[in-house]
Amino acid sequence: MSAAVTAPVASNSGAASRSASTARRYGTFAARRTGQALVVIVLCYVLVFLVLAAIPGDPISAQLDNPEAGYSDAEKAQIRSFYGLDRPVLLQLLISLGNALQGRLGISLSTSQAVTEMITTAIPSTLALAATALVLAVLLAALLGLLSQRLPQGRLNSLVRSLPTLFLSTPNFLIGLVLIQVLAVQLGAFSLVDSESVGSTLVASLTLAIPVSAQIAQVFITALDESAGQDYAEVALARGLPPTQVVLRHLLRPSLLPTVTVVGLVIGEVLGGSLITETIFGRAGIGTLVQKAVAAQDVPVLLVTVVLSAAVFVVVNLVIDLLYPLLDPRLRGAEAAR
């Protein structure tokens, strides 16, 4: 997210050509932003590659050195050379980067599977978890936000307002362990073995959604409170409009913009959280893939998964940045002028 929103308005050209020139400027802005995003992704690739190269050891040597294997040094050297691990690091980086730019992501050092295939196999699982969690989180936040406005001042209202803090301070894995113990072990309500079943996915998503919803709820409640203090809300109430109508018709709309921004931001949170959640529930998603690649020093897999996560984050931010001027007319000139 950038500071573009607060940039000074500088567009002041003639009315006739204004629309055409705005569109042109927006095009330049969009192209520049996209270019920046691509550079960030490539830099991320290089950085991750170099960091991984700095760590001693590699999985091929570790496998060949496995005490059960019994290979000679010459055999180990031959296999290492097949993987190009005997080349200088910078050359390895150039080759790897060149291949990646051509869409060739290599094969995993530990399973020999194509990295592309491993990732496309893992994505649906993570997507199901993350999307369900995001929906649950938004619903949960919406519920808390609306309750905070509709419940009369008192203990119950304070409880609702303090729930986000509670959610935020409860670690994800603790929620997961409690849910597993109660729902799966005590009640047998969902399968631990079939981690991709609807029941398991729902429980895993809930584990992830609870802390994520807290951030959305906090912003939503604050925004609603702020709108409620505005003149138009008080006027609406004074005109005798039922409070629920006031919330839905007058408070909701202005509170949505900051809330949507937060939802965009928590996507990163959801991706990060899904790593832990996948591990707790034994799901075979991207998070698990990253975790295993780290443990096995599986560089090609790690590289692609980390860059992919970074790319998702960069793209989400890019989309939001590009959308702002389109959503809010006041920002159009400002964005285009930068």
Add this chain to the structure above:
Amino acid sequence: MSRPGSGRSVARPAPTRRHLLQALGAGSLGLAALPLAGCALEGASAESTDEDELTFLISNLDGGWVPSKSAISSYEANVWQQLTDKLVHTDPEGTVTPWIASSWEQNEDSTEFLLHLRDGVTFSDGTPVDAEAVVANLQSWALGRPEEGIARVGLFPGGTYDGAEAAGRLSVRVSFTAPTLSFLPTLGYHGCLLLSPASIAASLEEQSDLAVQIGSGPFVLDTWAASDHVRLVRREDYDWAPEVLGASGPAGLAAITFTVLPDDSLRASAARARQTDLSYNVNPQVLDSFTDAGFTLEVPRYLGFVHGYSLRTNVAPFDDVRVRRAVTRGIDRAEILRTVFTDAWEPATSWLQTGVPETTDLTELFSYDPDLASRLLDEAGWTARTADGFRAKDGVELGFTLYPTPYLTGSVPEAELISQHLKRIGIRVSTQKLDIPTWTERVTNDPTQGVAEVTRSFVDVGTVAGVITGEGEDWFAVGSSDPVLEDLRDGVAGAASRAERAGLVEDLSRHVLEQAYFIPLEQNVQRIYVQSPQLRDISFNAVAIPSYHATTKEAA
């Protein structure tokens, strides 16, 4: 055959509005509402599946499916064993019996072998298991294709391998450049699995797809998804199980599903919730709770070295035989068995597992004797004491670091206990836990590290000759400085008959233990199976890999 990934239930039904609301209710109303929401969730069952299907929970199947890489893994081997056959069967006592090779002959000095194959055996794609196919397999076990990234099978005697050729439609001649007694038993080793010639010829990347691996075993692949599951189904025309397994014809079970569940406690929870028939590798310290709950516990021992420490004799303080003897005498192995493991573990009687046919009981050479240990250290001059009470000599404290092997469950608490035992006789032992790559780097490949923890299986005792001196892996860093050891090594390696070799193995073991080059701890158990008592007739081979061909499952 299906592609990887296709096995996962791709068409996951979208959560319905009702479910979402229930789950939402549970979250917002707190734990009190959980049971309510839980009861309404569908698609879960507390009971394990059908009577003729085995469900198997495993911590990982991450090694991939390139056979030369993963067939010897203690994880993937569980799957390979059901999908493929071997030329011979080697049982936990090292006895070799026919399987796909129905008989064999060998010349007097064990350099040439003639294998006769069983007729009528086919791979699941219909290709016959004939001399041509077996030659292709032998070539790939012995040589691999390292220039294409495909390693040979590590323990196959590739060093003396000369070649293999078809001597008829169903007989194969294999020759070696030197006596190779280990050849026949090694054919029963888990790395030597028979695959169709097409599978062997596939590239490294193609081989990573389990669907490409066509075996002749009692089960065939149904579906698999990386890091998620492998499902096998019975092969109906299977009729060539090794006789010793006691069942013929197709397998008793219709299907086996291996599900990956990496978290130890989750596998234990799933077993307790009766959601699985079999849980693999549960922490030994929680095993009692499973036996109390009526589960069957299998801790098969394999042929190989016992679990222990090999010492590098060129690294202080192990350069002094008195210190080495003191360490081995200072370890209370009975207490380790009592506290770290369960009754299913057995004490070491030598540096070789008791199943190895040539093993003799040499316990008296390393049994617990702290007084003797203290005397030895006094003799060695470690008589001064540091402020912490540890022994010292010339201002140097007596001590070393143990890095518990990441390959063995229970290794960490064991190292901590040993550190307490040795503290009693004045040796400071610190312990540090490492992950596999770091461990390899810091322990296995570091010649300045004095202690290397050993957990290695083999199917033939000939292997020991290759590990002990400078001509082999030089476990004890003796190089060629110990002529007695070298003589014994040559004797064991070059023996042409098993009877002659047995005496030499005893002499060798006695020498290794007297010199305290190797510190035995307990008999190695690397695989722990927590099983439902409904399962019958599971057998294990020489390397403790289960076979489910004869297995049946009783109604609950």
